[in-house]
Amino acid sequence: MRPRTLQGRYAQTAYLFLIPAILFFAAFFYLPIGNVIATSFRTGPQADQWTGLGNYAQALADPAVRHSFLVTAVFAVMVVVGSIVLGLALALALDQPLKGRVAFRVVLLVPYLTSVAIVGLLWRNILDPELGVLNRVLLALGLPGQQWLNTAPLLTIIAVTLWQNVGYTMVLFLAGLQGIPETYQEAAKIDGADAWKRFWRITLPLLAPTTLFVSVMAVISGLQAFGQAYIITNGGPGDATDLSVFHIFNVAFRARDFGYSSAQSVLLLIVIVAFTLVQLRAGRRGEVTY
Amino acid sequence: MRVLLYGLLGLASLITVVPLLYMVSLSLQTEAETLSANAVLVPDAPQWGNYAELFTRAPFGNFIVNSLVVAGGITLAHLLFDPLVGYVFAKFRFPLRNTLFVALLATAMVPFFVRMIPLYVLMANMQWLNTYQALITPFLMDAFGIFLMRQFIQPIPDDLIHAARIDGASELRIYWSVILPQTRPALAVLGLFTFVFQWNEFLWPLVATTTPEMRTIPVGLTLFNQEYFTLWHLTAAGSVILFVPTAVLFLFTQRYFVRGIALTGLR
Known part of the structure; x- marks a missing residue:
């Protein structure tokens, strides 16, 4: 039927253009989300027996699940703090009128565009407690070798993650810094504020929106890290680096327990959404306009 | 100040680039070189054949x-x-x-x-x-x-x-x-x-x-x-x-x- 009004015709065109998108997001987002919730209430090898909140109760009481949440929380927090501090420091350096700025920016961004497979395999080779090239170099120099993947495995994969991601936060902060009008710094200079004071009183408050964005993105990506555990440590030694998504992956595809793993996915999703909303809300309160 | 900034950026760039260069070096070493007690940073003779060998060990073309x-x-x-x-x-x-x-x-x-x-x-x-x-x-x-x-x-x-x-x-x-x-x-x-x-x-x-x-x-x-x-x-x-x-x-x-x-x- 041909709509009579012009508005009706535009609406018809709009929906015609939207058909593929509506089908796609229904089939590959909303249907799976519905399914993961439905499966989380079921148990058994076929995930077909109703258990109500049984999987959730089991997960919340399961020491292995609680441990993986703790590991993931530490990982995410450290990655957030590290990427803010290091990214901001590098961005402040690159914001100065230095020669070769573009080259530095390009080099520092390369690891971000590199697969976690490359990053993981490369650093596992470098840091291997026995055959790693770092140890062979240290020994050749007469220095003691390192055992970081055994003694501080979580810190080690945090450092490797920062190695990959800091260039990204640096670029975000650089854009934020370039958005701050020169006049503020000039005015503060005339009033006699030193560089330290200008950083804390002007630069940092005006960067708040960027810092918020960086922290939201880093929390979200930190909470769903997987490759670092799968490739570098296999979750170990023991369960020291058993990141949540790695844990869920193992429960789903190695233990083949779709009900239990679905419940854990939903729990982790709730944590991520809650974190995001809290951060965005806190950010709105502290927002500055200029 | 300028020296400090270059120092910071230079150090960060080295930490970024050296592992990636080592990856390239490693890809051109012999198996013995990858394991030798004296770490090899630049291979004696680049083993371009490693790239070909990869394709015979795994379906890398796929x-x-x-x-x-x-x-x-x-x-x-x-x-x-x-x-x-x-x-x-x-x-x-x-x-x-x-x-x-x-x-x-x-x-x-x-x-x-x-x-x-x-x-x-x-x-x-x-x-x-x-x-x-x-x-x-x-x-x-x-x-x-x-x-x-x-x-x-x-x-x-x-x-x-x-x-x-x-x-x-x-x-x-x-x-x-x-x-x-x-x-x-x-x-x-x-x-x-x-x-x-x-x-x-x-x-x-x-x-x-x-x-x-x-x-x-x-x-x-x-x-x-x-x-x-x-x-x-x-x-x-x-x-x-x-x-x-x-x-x-x-x-x-x-x-x-x-x-x-x-x-x-x-x-």
């Missing part, structure tokens, strides 16, 4: 083709759908517009691991596991890309669209000949980001493939390394093959990447 098909296919789909949907939300008024837009943006908050298990079950039920369809279809479009295109299309004057309508152009024609040509810079950003991220994607190809022949490079390489744990020179050669396309693409288009990150904070 990995490369699979990665190109999957990342390329997903990128094309994004370039086809994201601007069209972005255009509709930028320029049309229709019932439920805001509801649909919120429902779309909400999907940006859904991390992939939430979809992983149900998508696996769905693909298994459709007998799609271990096929290109399974690897491509869950990523045909996304909220980030659509939002980016909408932001870019919104400032295009409505008068251009009205004028084309008065000239009798069809709606599809208006989109294709009036709107799309103006979005080229945004399409470049969208295409580059989509390709690089899909080229590097790890979790879904790991879950959705069951035979070596269907693996993409990141997954094929990682599982190759688990099987041939000591053959680090070959793992490094595979890493270089995975690394070079994105590195070259990035070097030639780094301005787009930097602008893309700065504008939208993609991913």
Whole structure:
């Protein structure tokens, strides 16, 4: 039927253009989300027996699940703090009128565009407690070798993650810094504020929106890290680096327990959404306009 | 002060570059050199044969083709759908517009691991596991890309669209000949980001493939390394093959990447 009004015709065109998108997001987002919730209430090898909140109760009481949440929380927090501090420091350096700025920016961004497979395999080779090239170099120099993947495995994969991601936060902060009008710094200079004071009183408050964005993105990506555990440590030694998504992956595809793993996915999703909303809300309160 | 800044940036660059150079060096070493007690940083004679050996030990040719098909296919789909949907939300008024837009943006908050298990079950039920369809279809479009295109299309004057309508152009024609040509810079950003991220994607190809022949490079390489744990020179050669396309693409288009990150904070 041909709509009579012009508005009706535009609406018809709009929906015609939207058909593929509506089908796609229904089939590959909303249907799976519905399914993961439905499966989380079921148990058994076929995930077909109703258990109500049984999987959730089991997960919340399961020491292995609680441990993986703790590991993931530490990982995410450290990655957030590290990427803010290091990214901001590098961005402040690159914001100065230095020669070769573009080259530095390009080099520092390369690891971000590199697969976690490359990053993981490369650093596992470098840091291997026995055959790693770092140890062979240290020994050749007469220095003691390192055992970081055994003694501080979580810190080690945090450092490797920062190695990959800091260039990204640096670029975000650089854009934020370039958005701050020169006049503020000039005015503060005339009033006699030193560089330290200008950083804390002007630069940092005006960067708040960027810092918020960086922290939201880093929390979200930190909470769903997987490759670092799968490739570098296999979750170990023991369960020291058993990141949540790695844990869920193992429960789903190695233990083949779709009900239990679905419940854990939903729990982790709730944590991520809650974190995001809290951060965005806190950010709105502290927002500055200029 | 200047010295300090150069020191900081220089140190950070060294920490970034040296491991990557070592990866290239490792890929050209003999097996004995990779294990020698005196670490070899520059191989005696570059072993280009390592790259050939890789293809005999694992179906590396398949990995490369699979990665190109999957990342390329997903990128094309994004370039086809994201601007069209972005255009509709930028320029049309229709019932439920805001509801649909919120429902779309909400999907940006859904991390992939939430979809992983149900998508696996769905693909298994459709007998799609271990096929290109399974690897491509869950990523045909996304909220980030659509939002980016909408932001870019919104400032295009409505008068251009009205004028084309008065000239009798069809709606599809208006989109294709009036709107799309103006979005080229945004399409470049969208295409580059989509390709690089899909080229590097790890979790879904790991879950959705069951035979070596269907693996993409990141997954094929990682599982190759688990099987041939000591053959680090070959793992490094595979890493270089995975690394070079994105590195070259990035070097030639780094301005787009930097602008893309700065504008939208993609991913």
